[in-house]
Amino acid sequence: MEGFTVWFTGLPSSGKSTLAGLLARALRERGRTVEVLDGDEVRRELTRGLGFSREDRDENIRRIAYVAKVLTRNGVVAITAAISPYRAARERARAEIGRFVEVYVSCPVEVCMQRDVKGLYARAVRGEIPQFTGISDPYEEPLSPEVVVHSDRQSPQESLQRILSYLESAGYLQPGMALVPVPAYLAGRLRRRWGDAFQRRLVEVLAAHAEGEGEPVSPEEEQQILVRLRSLGYLD
Amino acid sequence: MARRLLIIGLDCVPPDFVFDRFDTPTLRALARRGSFGALESITPPITVPAWACLMTGRDPGALGIYGFRNRMDYSYDRLAIATSAAVREPTLWDRLGTRGLRSIVVGVPPSYPPRPLVGQMVSCFLTPSARSEYTWPPELKAELESRFGEYLFDVTDFRTEDKAALLRRIYDATAQKFAIVRHLMTTRPWDLLAFVDIAPDRLHHGFWKYWDPQHVRHEPGSPFRSCFEEYYAFLDRQIGALLDGLDPDTAVLVVSDHGAKRMDGAICVNEWLRREGYLVLRDEPRGPQRLEPAMVDWRRTAAWGEGGYYSRIFLNVRGREPEGMVEEGFYDRLRDELIAGLEALGDEQGRPIGTRVYRPEDLYPVRRGIPPDLIAVFGDLYWRSAGSVGIGSVWTRENDTGPDDANHAQHGMFVACGLPLPPGEVRGMRLLDMAALLARYFDLDPAGQEA
Numbered sequence: 001m002e003g004f005t006v007w008f009t010g011l012p013s014s015g016k017s018t019l020a021g022l023l024a025r026a027l028r029e030r031g032r033t034v035e036v037l038d039g040d041e042v043r044r045e046l047t048r049g050l051g052f053s054r055e056d057r058d059e060n061i062r063r064i065a066y067v068a069k070v071l072t073r074n075g076v077v078a079i080t081a082a083i084s085p086y087r088a089a090r091e092r093a094r095a096e097i098g099r100f101v102e103v104y105v106s107c108p109v110e111v112c113m114q115r116d117v118k119g120l121y122a123r124a125v126r127g128e129i130p131q132f133t134g135i136s137d138p139y140e141e142p143l144s145p146e147v148v149v150h151s152d153r154q155s156p157q158e159s160l161q162r163i164l165s166y167l168e169s170a171g172y173l174q175p176g177m178a179l180v181p182v183p184a185y186l187a188g189r190l191r192r193r194w195g196d197a198f199q200r201r202l203v204e205v206l207a208a209h210a211e212g213e214g215e216p217v218s219p220e221e222e223q224q225i226l227v228r229l230r231s232l233g234y235l236d
Numbered sequence: 237m238a239r240r241l242l243i244i245g246l247d248c249v250p251p252d253f254v255f256d257r258f259d260t261p262t263l264r265a266l267a268r269r270g271s272f273g274a275l276e277s278i279t280p281p282i283t284v285p286a287w288a289c290l291m292t293g294r295d296p297g298a299l300g301i302y303g304f305r306n307r308m309d310y311s312y313d314r315l316a317i318a319t320s321a322a323v324r325e326p327t328l329w330d331r332l333g334t335r336g337l338r339s340i341v342v343g344v345p346p347s348y349p350p351r352p353l354v355g356q357m358v359s360c361f362l363t364p365s366a367r368s369e370y371t372w373p374p375e376l377k378a379e380l381e382s383r384f385g386e387y388l389f390d391v392t393d394f395r396t397e398d399k400a401a402l403l404r405r406i407y408d409a410t411a412q413k414f415a416i417v418r419h420l421m422t423t424r425p426w427d428l429l430a431f432v433d434i435a436p437d438r439l440h441h442g443f444w445k446y447w448d449p450q451h452v453r454h455e456p457g458s459p460f461r462s463c464f465e466e467y468y469a470f471l472d473r474q475i476g477a478l479l480d481g482l483d484p485d486t487a488v489l490v491v492s493d494h495g496a497k498r499m500d501g502a503i504c505v506n507e508w509l510r511r512e513g514y515l516v517l518r519d520e521p522r523g524p525q526r527l528e529p530a531m532v533d534w535r536r537t538a539a540w541g542e543g544g545y546y547s548r549i550f551l552n553v554r555g556r557e558p559e560g561m562v563e564e565g566f567y568d569r570l571r572d573e574l575i576a577g578l579e580a581l582g583d584e585q586g587r588p589i590g591t592r593v594y595r596p597e598d599l600y601p602v603r604r605g606i607p608p609d610l611i612a613v614f615g616d617l618y619w620r621s622a623g624s625v626g627i628g629s630v631w632t633r634e635n636d637t638g639p640d641d642a643n644h645a646q647h648g649m650f651v652a653c654g655l656p657l658p659p660g661e662v663r664g665m666r667l668l669d670m671a672a673l674l675a676r677y678f679d680l681d682p683a684g685q686e687a
């Protein structure tokens with residue numbers, strides 16, 4: 001399976017790490033190999049010594065993007081959760097990585113300040129942290145991110161579903177629990193029948209089938225198979 | 237250049253039968269021209285998951301297929317048979333189909349109900365009856381029946397004591413399978429032709445004691461003492477006839493899903509669980525019988541097991557099973573306890589037998605569906621698992637479901653010609669490596685992304 005990078009961006013305490021964790025878990029449940037590059041951990045392990053000047057922030061993002069690129073080209077899903085405040089740096093990361101999904105975790109700064117998960121806003125307001133994004137340093141909102149989630153009015157689960165839906169519709173993820181390719185001839189036939197709704201209808205049909213009972217054999221047939229498996233000693 | 241591949245699947249064939257023990261000139265000549273060796277199966281080495289893993293390159297956890305039946309939910313009784321619908325990862329023919337390449341698939345488990353593909357499919361031994369719709373496209377069924385009579389999807393009445401009749405049916409099944417394959421391969425265009433003959437497995441289970449002096453119920457001087465030797469010579473001739481009609485550029489893979497070994501006896505897993513106090517029944521069973529959920533006092537039961545050739549053991553967890561009693565915090569300790577107890581269990585005299593009990597997470601990095609809480613492989617596969625209760629002992633030398641002489645072994649075999657492998661004996665091959673090898677042969681995306 002091909003890798004890709006999900007690049008979370010947003011203000012401090014907007015919910016990037018929470019969503020990155022939820023997404024990682026959901027993707028692992030689908031059998032994907034996932035690595036989360038969380039901003040705090042990256043600054044501790046990969047970019048120790050860098051500060052918060054524009055130059056240092058760009059260098060921080062450049063290194064994260066490089067690691068994400070390496071992971072992505074090796075079939076891993078890389079999830080980054082760093083503020084990444086500057087548009088130009090994010091665009092460079094996009095260009096370098098290629099299979100890149102930008103998720104903007106939108107949240108008004110007042111709400112982030114109320115949350116203030118790490119107590120940093122309070123310190124920034126007191127002037128203890130210079131160049132704090134959202135207070136004393138700019139945050140440049142993405143102009144055309146693949147996904148926008150509003151963490152002030154959506155639950156983390158709703159946001160997660162929005163991200164997963166995008167990943168499925170864009171072909172990064174196969175719908176459902178597994179990769180089920182449709183033979184070319186059948187895809188052609190269904191496209192002719194369903195037109196633009198092909199992808200959506202296919203997902204609906206698959207979902208309905210999966211929800212049904214997943215057992216396409218009739219009860220009578222199932223009984224016949226059971227009797228044979230039992231006589232073969234496979235069951236009891 | 238267009239590439240073609242013929243996969244001859246021989247269920248349950250161990251490497252020594254083909255490479256050392258029996259007279260198999262065709263297979264040995266093929267091995268001399270190409271590569272060959274033992275093939276390590278999956279755990280558990282059992283037919284349906286093993287073939288599904290071979291054809292998809294995914295392990296049982298990734299497929300969510302842990303045996304012939306899998307739990308549908310955490311109730312005590314809802315188990316789904318692993319039919320073709322359970323395979324939710326693309327098989328080799330699914331992947332070739334996305335490229336417009338054509339496949340003929342005959343009898344590869346699990347392939348009932350037959351699934352649409354670019355090509356033809358005849359379903360496997362899971363076919364309920366000859367009345368079922370067992371071909372794709374559906375009209376193929378009538379064509380096959382007009383030429384070959386009723387489709388022998390399996391060897392019927394396998395537990396009979398009429399061994400002469402059983403042996404005839406085993407030969408009939410093999411002969412018909414090869415005849416159907418010869419017909420399809422000469423009347424249809426194909427890039428992949430994959431088929432599985434289940435009959436060797438049935439031969440091993442039905443006749444092992446006659447030829448192996450080490451078998452606990454060996455009958456010296458039996459008229460069936462040379463039936464293995466004769467059958468393998470017959471099978472080898474069938475393969476020879478098939479290869480004779482083949483374009484020499486076609487790659488050939490002869491492969492088995494697991495091996496076979498004599499069966500020394502059975503461990504009655506539920507009798508052990510009862511003896512140790514993990515499983516409590518409402519009433520003492522009157523004689524041997526299958527364990528049914530209604531017989532169990534669930535509020536006092538911590539674990540129960542399913543039989544078959546290996547055992548799936550389930551814990552009765554509070555908040556998970558309907559009447560669960562094992563506290564979640566005790567789950568891992570209980571599993572450790574069961575593993576230690578079962579692995580220490582020897583034979584009737586207490587001699588060690590080499591039982592291994594696995595946690596599913598030890599075996600499979602990803603676990604879809606509902607895996608068993610433990611997977612027990614008894615006595616280095618010289619012992620099978622019996623799920624019946626009321627046997628009165630943890631050990632039985634009699635099989636609880638009728639005569640059966642053999643068990644599965646961890647290593648099957650392969651012979652490959654024309655595939656990208658080094659020549660001669662290749663050591664360390666695993667069944668799970670095969671799909672990637674075949675993908676490479678067809679220049680498919682190794683990551684399986686051609687869809």
